[in-house]
Amino acid sequence: MPPLDHATPKGDDSLLIVLRPDATDQDIDHIVGRLREIGADAHVSRGKTRTIIGAVGDRIRIQQLPWEAFPGVDRTVPVLKPFKFVSREFQAADSVVDVGGVEVGGGHVTVIAGPCAVEDREQLFSAASAVKKAGAAILRGDAFKPRTSPYSFQGLEERGLELLAEAREEFEMPFVAEVLDPRRVTLVSEYADMIRIGARNMANFTLLAEVGRQDKPVLLKRGMSATIEEWLHAAEYVYKEGNHQVVLCERGIRTFEDQTRNTLDIAAVPVLHRLSHLPVVVDPSHSGGRRDLVAPLTRAAVAVGADGVLIDVHPAPETALVDGAQAILPHEFEGLMDQVRALAAALGRDVIG
Numbered sequence: 001m002p003p004l005d006h007a008t009p010k011g012d013d014s015l016l017i018v019l020r021p022d023a024t025d026q027d028i029d030h031i032v033g034r035l036r037e038i039g040a041d042a043h044v045s046r047g048k049t050r051t052i053i054g055a056v057g058d059r060i061r062i063q064q065l066p067w068e069a070f071p072g073v074d075r076t077v078p079v080l081k082p083f084k085f086v087s088r089e090f091q092a093a094d095s096v097v098d099v100g101g102v103e104v105g106g107g108h109v110t111v112i113a114g115p116c117a118v119e120d121r122e123q124l125f126s127a128a129s130a131v132k133k134a135g136a137a138i139l140r141g142d143a144f145k146p147r148t149s150p151y152s153f154q155g156l157e158e159r160g161l162e163l164l165a166e167a168r169e170e171f172e173m174p175f176v177a178e179v180l181d182p183r184r185v186t187l188v189s190e191y192a193d194m195i196r197i198g199a200r201n202m203a204n205f206t207l208l209a210e211v212g213r214q215d216k217p218v219l220l221k222r223g224m225s226a227t228i229e230e231w232l233h234a235a236e237y238v239y240k241e242g243n244h245q246v247v248l249c250e251r252g253i254r255t256f257e258d259q260t261r262n263t264l265d266i267a268a269v270p271v272l273h274r275l276s277h278l279p280v281v282v283d284p285s286h287s288g289g290r291r292d293l294v295a296p297l298t299r300a301a302v303a304v305g306a307d308g309v310l311i312d313v314h315p316a317p318e319t320a321l322v323d324g325a326q327a328i329l330p331h332e333f334e335g336l337m338d339q340v341r342a343l344a345a346a347l348g349r350d351v352i353g
Contacts, residue, residue, distance in 0.1 A: 015062050016077040016090055017053040027072030028053070034065065045085065047244040048215070050074075054084055054240070081275070083232040085239040086246065091277040097217050097245045100174025100193035102137045102352060104217075104247050105279030109344045109351045110308035112176060112281070113333060114140040117153065117322040118160035126315040128167045130330030134337045135353035138194070139167060139175040140310060145322055146180055146200050153321040161191040168193070176219055182210040189214045199224050199251055199286075202234045212241025219310075221249045221283070228268055232276060247279045248272060249310060252287030261289020261326070264297055269304045281308035285326045291317070294328050295336050302343045309340070 017031060028044060031053055035042040040057030055062050067076045081087040096106040104110045113136040115127045128139050143160025145153065156163070164175045174193035179185050180201065188195055194217040201207055202223035211218050218238050222231045235246050250269060252262025264287035272280045284297030298309050314320050314327035328336070341351050 014054060014056045014079050014084060015067070016079055016084060017055060017067055018074045018077065019051045019053070019072050020074045021050060023051060023072030027070070031067070031070055031073070034070075035062075038062065038065070043240060045240050045244075046242045049244075052085065082229070083236045083276075085244075086232055086235045086276050086278055088275055088277055093277065094273075095244070095246075095277045095279060097247050097279055099138055099176070099217050100168075102174055104281065105307045107349060108307070109302055109340065109349055110138065110281070111136045111311065111337065111340065111351065111353060112138040112140050112308060113311040113313050114175070115314050116140075116285075116312045116320070116327065117142050117145050118156055118163055119153075119321050121163055121166075123315060124163050124167055125170065127313050127330070128171045128173065130315065131313050131333060132171045132173055134330070134334040135341070135351065136311075136333075136337075137173070137352045139164070139171070139173040140177075140312075141167075141175060142178045142196075142322075144178055144180045144184065144188075146178075146198060147322075158187065161188065165191050179207070179211065182207045185210045185214060189216050192216065194219055194247075196249075197221060197234075202226055202231065205234075205237055208234055208237035209241055212238040212243040214243060216243075217245035217247065218243060219247050219249050219281070221251050222253065222265075222268070224252070224254045224262065226253070228271055228275070232272075235276070235278060247281060247307070248276070249281050249283055250287075250306075251283035251310075252289075260287070260293065262287050264288065264300070266300050266304050269301065269306050273305060279307040281310055282306045283310040285310070285312035285323070285328075289323075289326050291326060291328055291332075294326065295332075295339065298336060299339060299343055302340055302349075303347070311336075 032042045043054040045052045097104045113131040118141045145155040176194035177192040178196040179188040196219040199221045255263040282301035312327040317324040317327040
């Protein structure tokens with residue numbers, strides 16, 4: 001195969017060439033070679049179910065060739081957005097991401113819940129039991145924690161992942177865990193059913209590319225000062241490497257307001273649904289940063305059409321080593337789940353649990 005340009009497709013004149021599942025390496029070589037002959041750049045993204053070739057160059061020269069007559073080609077998609085693969089132009093239908101047998105997207109509301117950080121087995125199993133009983137579908141819990149102070153609790157690392165894997169078996173819940181370092185991506189991928197990129201790492205492009213090479217779904221949080229377009233560019237870094245299982249997570253942005261930890265950009269949900277085919281979930285815990293705000297922000301997320309929510313639940317928030325002020329108690333989560341189901345039903349949606 002000719003050498004490929006591994007830069008992100010850029011510019012206004014681009015075409016995505018979507019290949020059939022039975023396309024061969026020879027088919028791909030032929031298409032890439034033809035693109036190079038006409039002076040266009042080619043980027044190959046190999047996913048689990050399909051391969052996509054991004055062609056960037058002179059629009060007239062690219063579009064005058066009958067790409068759909070080439071062996072192995074299913075269709076072509078002209079894309080004007082600076083983010084290509086994750087755009088609604090590329091794919092009209094909503095993506096549905098499978099997380100250990102649990103769907104995120106497709107019109108459902110998927111609830112992800114658990115402690116912000118794994119502290120010990122008793123704390124994790126108590127929280128996991130409670131959120132499972134109340135109807136959560138996916139367990140959250142981090143083994144690596146990015147902290148402002150280097151002296152704060154940084155997580156249990158691999159021991160935390162081992163405990164999460166035990167909880168998965170005990171409570172039959174897939175789990176999502178954060179990765180901070182490209183050198184730890186393989187380790188986290190070996191344990192977790194879904195990899196989370198936190199707000200501080202949304203623009204860590206080396207980490208995004210490495211996660212894009214994994215065969216695990218990715219939950220990509222919005223950076224605290226990132227625009228929606230910058231966020232979608234971050235998703236593009238993951239998608240273009242071949243990992244097409246990406247879920248976006250709105251977790252609040254930094255504004256002038258000082259009454260909340262962050263400001264939940266609730267409008268981002270419908271805006272993203274217009275711009276992109278990727279599922280969008282909301283983190284009401286990190287958005288408000290206060291226990292009393294979790295329920296109303298959760299209701300707002302469901303009302304505006306979010307594909308799910310990510311909620312911190314701790315059996316004893318006053319003893320939490322991380323973010324105790326925003327964690328709700330198990331009985332509060334149980335009551336909130338009743339509200340989520342009622343609101344979703346009123347909107348003609350169902351809650352996966």
